[in-house]
Amino acid sequence: MKIKEVIVVEGKDDTKAIRRALDADTIETNGSAVSKETIEKIRHAQRKRGVIILTDPDFPGEKIRKTVSDNVPGCKHAFIDKEEAMGKGGKGVGVEHASPEAICLAIKATHTLTEEVKEVITKKELLDAGLIGGMHAARRRARLGQLLKIGYTNGKQLHKRLMMFQVSRKDFLKALEKVRQEEGQ
Structure with a gap:
């Protein structure tokens, strides 16, 4: 290639x-x-x-x-x-x-990266989804980063990276659903 x-x-x-x-x-x-x-x-x-x-x-x-x-x-x-x-x-x-x-x-x-950065997914949504804080948050973030192809992030970086790459709500929810399915939730 x-x-x-x-x-x-x-x-x-x-x-x-x-x-x-x-x-x-x-x-x-x-x-x-x-x-x-x-x-x-x-x-x-x-x-x-x-x-x-x-x-x-x-x-x-x-x-x-x-x-x-x-x-x-x-x-x-x-x-x-x-x-x-x-x-x-x-x-x-x-x-x-x-x-x-x-x-x-x-x-x-x-x-x-896009110049105009708008918040599509809020920090509260990340917290509610168990991606910030909690026992398995780091593992969930790692898998989410793999699925969305945005790399591994810590809790603070995740929100910024989602905004930076303008990850759509649809793509975020689809990846989050896959993470949950893999965890058996």
Whole structure:
């Protein structure tokens, strides 16, 4: 599969994993302290071809994602689930450990942030649905993030990410229903 956009990744091992899965160009951030020069490269790529951010499903990866999207508006976002990015023997988590199939699925399910953010699902609804607080909230959020292709979030981030990606009420309720069915509720 040939990708028009340039994919932003963390390092050279991520680039190797991308190239095993896709015909695509990458820009490596080389860690979470993204340099001004790298931001300029990403801005240029965004103007010319578009950008997809695909970082590790961990805290540093989310920090990089936020830094890039704060400085380069209009980037698309792709997410790989933690389970799919787990190293052999549970050692490490990252794009470099993901299968070519997982990478392709993440790229196909990219999201573009919207400038106009409106609240479709309220925080109260998230609380009532057992996605914030409670014993199994983290597990429910993780599964919901997989189904909606928005990545894993903590309780505070979930509302923001749902708004950021303008997840529709219909899609949210459909995913929530699947989470409940899987739990036997």
